[in-house]
Amino acid sequence: MMTAPALAETGSALPQDVSETAEALMDAAASDTVGLQFVEDLTTEIGPRLAGSPAEARARTWAVNELKQLGFQNVHVEDFSIPYWTRTHEIAEVVGPNAQPLVITALGGSKATPQGGLEAEIVRFESLSDLQAAPAGSLNGKIAYIDELMYKTQDGSGYGLAVRKRSGCAKAAAEKGAVACLIRSVGTQSHRIPHTGIMSRDGALGALPAAALSAPDADQLSRLLERGDVRVKLDIGVQSAEAAPSGNVIGEIEGTDLKDEIVLIGCHLDSWDLGTGAIDDGAGCGIVVGAAKLIDALPAKPRRTIRVVLYGSEEVGLFGGDAYARQHGDDLDKHVLAAESDFGAGRVWQFQTRFGEGAKPYGDAIKAMLTKVGVAEGNNEAGGGPDVGVLRRAGVPVVTPSQDGRDYFDYHHTPDDTFDKINPEEFRQNIAVYAAFSYIAAETGWDFRKAADAESTQGAD
Amino acid sequence: MMTAPALAETGSALPQDVSETAEALMDAAASDTVGLQFVEDLTTEIGPRLAGSPAEARARTWAVNELKQLGFQNVHVEDFSIPYWTRTHEIAEVVGPNAQPLVITALGGSKATPQGGLEAEIVRFESLSDLQAAPAGSLNGKIAYIDELMYKTQDGSGYGLAVRKRSGCAKAAAEKGAVACLIRSVGTQSHRIPHTGIMSRDGALGALPAAALSAPDADQLSRLLERGDVRVKLDIGVQSAEAAPSGNVIGEIEGTDLKDEIVLIGCHLDSWDLGTGAIDDGAGCGIVVGAAKLIDALPAKPRRTIRVVLYGSEEVGLFGGDAYARQHGDDLDKHVLAAESDFGAGRVWQFQTRFGEGAKPYGDAIKAMLTKVGVAEGNNEAGGGPDVGVLRRAGVPVVTPSQDGRDYFDYHHTPDDTFDKINPEEFRQNIAVYAAFSYIAAETGWDFRKAADAESTQGAD
Ligand SMILES: [Zn+2]
Ligand SMILES: [Zn+2]
Numbered sequence: 011m012m013t014a015p016a017l018a019e020t021g022s023a024l025p026q027d028v029s030e031t032a033e034a035l036m037d038a039a040a041s042d043t044v045g046l047q048f049v050e051d052l053t054t055e056i057g058p059r060l061a062g063s064p065a066e067a068r069a070r071t072w073a074v075n076e077l078k079q080l081g082f083q084n085v086h087v088e089d090f091s092i093p094y095w096t097r098t099h100e101i102a103e104v105v106g107p108n109a110q111p112l113v114i115t116a117l118g119g120s121k122a123t124p125q126g127g128l129e130a131e132i133v134r135f136e137s138l139s140d141l142q143a144a145p146a147g148s149l150n151g152k153i154a155y156i157d158e159l160m161y162k163t164q165d166g167s168g169y170g171l172a173v174r175k176r177s178g179c180a181k182a183a184a185e186k187g188a189v190a191c192l193i194r195s196v197g198t199q200s201h202r203i204p205h206t207g208i209m210s211r212d213g214a215l216g217a218l219p220a221a222a223l224s225a226p227d228a229d230q231l232s233r234l235l236e237r238g239d240v241r242v243k244l245d246i247g248v249q250s251a252e253a254a255p256s257g258n259v260i261g262e263i264e265g266t267d268l269k270d271e272i273v274l275i276g277c278h279l280d281s282w283d284l285g286t287g288a289i290d291d292g293a294g295c296g297i298v299v300g301a302a303k304l305i306d307a308l309p310a311k312p313r314r315t316i317r318v319v320l321y322g323s324e325e326v327g328l329f330g331g332d333a334y335a336r337q338h339g340d341d342l343d344k345h346v347l348a349a350e351s352d353f354g355a356g357r358v359w360q361f362q363t364r365f366g367e368g369a370k371p372y373g374d375a376i377k378a379m380l381t382k383v384g385v386a387e388g389n390n391e392a393g394g395g396p397d398v399g400v401l402r403r404a405g406v407p408v409v410t411p412s413q414d415g416r417d418y419f420d421y422h423h424t425p426d427d428t429f430d431k432i433n434p435e436e437f438r439q440n441i442a443v444y445a446a447f448s449y450i451a452a453e454t455g456w457d458f459r460k461a462a463d464a465e466s467t468q469g470a471d
Numbered sequence: 472m473m474t475a476p477a478l479a480e481t482g483s484a485l486p487q488d489v490s491e492t493a494e495a496l497m498d499a500a501a502s503d504t505v506g507l508q509f510v511e512d513l514t515t516e517i518g519p520r521l522a523g524s525p526a527e528a529r530a531r532t533w534a535v536n537e538l539k540q541l542g543f544q545n546v547h548v549e550d551f552s553i554p555y556w557t558r559t560h561e562i563a564e565v566v567g568p569n570a571q572p573l574v575i576t577a578l579g580g581s582k583a584t585p586q587g588g589l590e591a592e593i594v595r596f597e598s599l600s601d602l603q604a605a606p607a608g609s610l611n612g613k614i615a616y617i618d619e620l621m622y623k624t625q626d627g628s629g630y631g632l633a634v635r636k637r638s639g640c641a642k643a644a645a646e647k648g649a650v651a652c653l654i655r656s657v658g659t660q661s662h663r664i665p666h667t668g669i670m671s672r673d674g675a676l677g678a679l680p681a682a683a684l685s686a687p688d689a690d691q692l693s694r695l696l697e698r699g700d701v702r703v704k705l706d707i708g709v710q711s712a713e714a715a716p717s718g719n720v721i722g723e724i725e726g727t728d729l730k731d732e733i734v735l736i737g738c739h740l741d742s743w744d745l746g747t748g749a750i751d752d753g754a755g756c757g758i759v760v761g762a763a764k765l766i767d768a769l770p771a772k773p774r775r776t777i778r779v780v781l782y783g784s785e786e787v788g789l790f791g792g793d794a795y796a797r798q799h800g801d802d803l804d805k806h807v808l809a810a811e812s813d814f815g816a817g818r819v820w821q822f823q824t825r826f827g828e829g830a831k832p833y834g835d836a837i838k839a840m841l842t843k844v845g846v847a848e849g850n851n852e853a854g855g856g857p858d859v860g861v862l863r864r865a866g867v868p869v870v871t872p873s874q875d876g877r878d879y880f881d882y883h884h885t886p887d888d889t890f891d892k893i894n895p896e897e898f899r900q901n902i903a904v905y906a907a908f909s910y911i912a913a914e915t916g917w918d919f920r921k922a923a924d925a926e927s928t929q930g931a932d
Contacts, residue, residue, distance in 0.1 A: 054691060054695060054698070055569050055695075057571030110517075110747070200892075225891075230515060425663035428691070429687075429694075
């Protein structure tokens with residue numbers, strides 16, 4: 011065990027050589043090509059990679075080869091199994107005097123409609139709560155339609171609220187006797203591009219056939235309902251299985267004297283099937299791979315190991331994160347820090363931590379460094395990211411480089427999530443942030459769990 | 472015949488009462504509800520209305536009822552017949568190690584692929600000219616792909632150039648032995664939304680199966696081609712017929728002492744099948760209907776007749792315009808002015824005329840009036856609009872209120888052409904322009920054909 015730097019003497023300040031190296035990493039990130047190439051190759055050569063699908067399996071093989079070629083160490087896949095769902099077709103049309111097609115996409119876990127489709131009257135609700143408040147039996151044989159808007163915010167906070175209708179519609183509608191459920195797309199754009207997403211992580215299939223209407227189609231359906239009753243024909247085909255193969259792809263930049271200690275930076279390798287998974291979450295994978303490679307290219311490796319985890323099956327229920335926590339449950343105390351990039355490729359505008367009270371000076375030192383790439387100092391209530399949440403709840407310190415997400419839900423979970431939506435300059439600023447904090451965490455040996463009254467030599471120091 | 476206003480005395484200046492009424496019309500247009508409601512109802516209650524389809528027939532019936540209810544006179548349909556084409560399905564996917572779906576839409580007139588689809592290697596061309604220059608037989612059994620960009624301009628001038636690849640691809644590719652043709656979508660947006668449009672007006676079917684890739688899919692295909700050979704499976708289904716019913720819907724605000732003389736303002740009623748035909752061309756119909764209704768609401772009708780023509784089957788070859796010219800060939804000299812609104816709902820930024828040299832003062836007077844709603848004075852080389860072109864070529868004076876079309880090709884001919892894309896304020900400024908010039912043309916009795924050396928009392932005056 012190393013002797014810790016004399017913190018009483020240096021305070022939280024970074025040793026000068028660490029500080030200089032972190033700055034050099036951030037400079038190098040500004041012209042990085044590895045990270046962006048990783049996203050371009052993944053989204054081009056594999057494209058969509060739905061959890062549990064053959065395409066996700068191809069993505070794992072591709073990623074293992076890629077990480078090996080990039081010089082990562084201990085590259086391997088950790089397998090697990092998930093419930094599997096995929097769409098085969100999805101068609102909706104208004105029938106009767108205003109006959110016309112509607113653009114929909116089935117929600118993840120939608121049941122199939124009966125062979126040949128179903129046709130039923132639409133009953134509109136302003137919100138999930140309104141649907142839940144409808145009398146039992148009041149929707150017998152009908153299609154429930156939740157026409158709730160999502161608002162656009164920098165932090166994506168509109169999403170959590172909007173997603174409630176996606177997870178709740180089929181169950182609530184089924185309880186009232188409905189035969190299917192339609193929702194206005196979760197999302198913030200007004201193109202003829204609907205937004206998919208999982209209904210529930212309990213098994214492969216939800217309670218009803220369920221689909222999202224693109225925003226213009228939701229507008230149209232609502233305008234038609236203002237004019238009178240509307241009947242819609244819905245024809246959704248799906249395939250599902252209780253078990254399908256998935257896995258996490260892992261690669262490392264091995265540390266030196268503290269190599270058993272892990273700085274985990276993650277993303278998810280799976281994507282929804284409609285786009286090519288560029289901003290969700292090819293970008294996150296490119297960011298963490300690019301950052302790790304910049305550190306690997308340093309003249310001397312940092313003390314701790316940088317572990318890159320490309321999680322599988324995040325989209326359908328955080329299965330990769332859970333599998334990782336299960337498979338590494340015995341050495342979570344060796345995980346000194348974790349973070350996941352899964353909010354697109356927009357600029358990092360603030361940096362949040364979730365450290366022990368005694369580690370606040372370490373957080374301050376990292377935050378001070380990141381101001382050099384335009385990042386504001388955030389609070390100590392970081393979430394860490396979806397697959398990393400399970401580690402946070404198990405006590406692993408996490409950070410969240412908060413990205414500007416105003417445009418994220420214009421593309422997220424839609425066919426429009428494609429490589430051209432990534433701004434290379436903003437993307438590279440993310441690499442700068444990940445490279446800098448990962449390097450500092452790996453090189454200083456700081457204990458981010460440190461309690462308020464702890465000795466300065468606790469833990470790894 | 473009326474005695475003309477003493478032009479030698481007033482020059483081209485509008486009589487004060489005409490000027491005041493034109494200004495009042497423009498003021499009223501700013502809060503018009505009739506025009507926008509017309510577009511909303513048409514695009515909602517009918518939705519897509521492909522030329523020759525049952526939906527276009529429903530649109531004619533709808534429009535006749537609507538015009539009658541609005542108080543138009545002489546409302547009727549003038550029937551004609553067109554070659555008919557519609558898509559039934561359109562699927563494309565990369566096959567092989569990079570297997571993934573591609574978002575396409577068949578071009579109007581595309582042939583069907585053989586039952587079960589076809590699979591072939593892609594050969595990319597930078598431009599139609601490059602394809603045309605390829606050796607005979609060099610594409611035997613292959614799919615030609617033209618990856619040519621369209622540029623965004625205020626006047627839409629990028630469209631004419633970009634459209635050449637749409638009309639030329641199948642024919643050129645067939646000559647080289649290809650089995651199908653793909654083009655990068657004509658259009659200026661980067662969404663996963665492809666752009667359709669007619670290949671040729673010669674019969675219902677073109678030379679090959681032909682489709683457009685959305686811009687991100689064109690990017691993707693080009694990136695894949697950089698990496699090696701690409702095979703694509705294409706499955707396009709169509710229905711076609713040599714003859715299907717179409718028609719022009721006509722309504723009038725009848726004039727008084729000069730009611731045999733026609734001021735024609737038109738639009739087209741048909742639309743492509745992918746969107747609901749809001750900007751192309753529901754907006755144009757709402758503009759001319761709204762403008763005519765404002766004139767109808769004046770305390771006194773103008774002297775000439777305002778004829779509104781909602782042309783059928785513009786999109787598939789200007790069949791409505793040709794039918795109108797055929798059916799009214801004997802009284803084209805009674806058409807004193809014609810214009811068509813068919814470029815969306817963006818603000819009018821300049822006003823062009825095509826008048827006889829002697830009628831320049833009349834054009835100047837109208838242009839001076841329109842500066843009050845922010846319209847610049849344009850030249851005397853107006854085209855008049857697609858269906859009106861045939862009248863212009865037959866000597867009918869035309870005007871073109873030039874709209875700002877920077878966003879037009881973001882939506883035009885795509886699923887995204889929906890009612891929400893119309894800006895009501897900009898739309899109403901168009902109504903102001905149409906109401907003002909139509910009223911002035913109808914009330915003054917001016918002769919816009921007037922030659923340079925003509926007497927001031929020539930023609931209608
Ligand atoms: Zn994600
Ligand atoms: Zn048009």
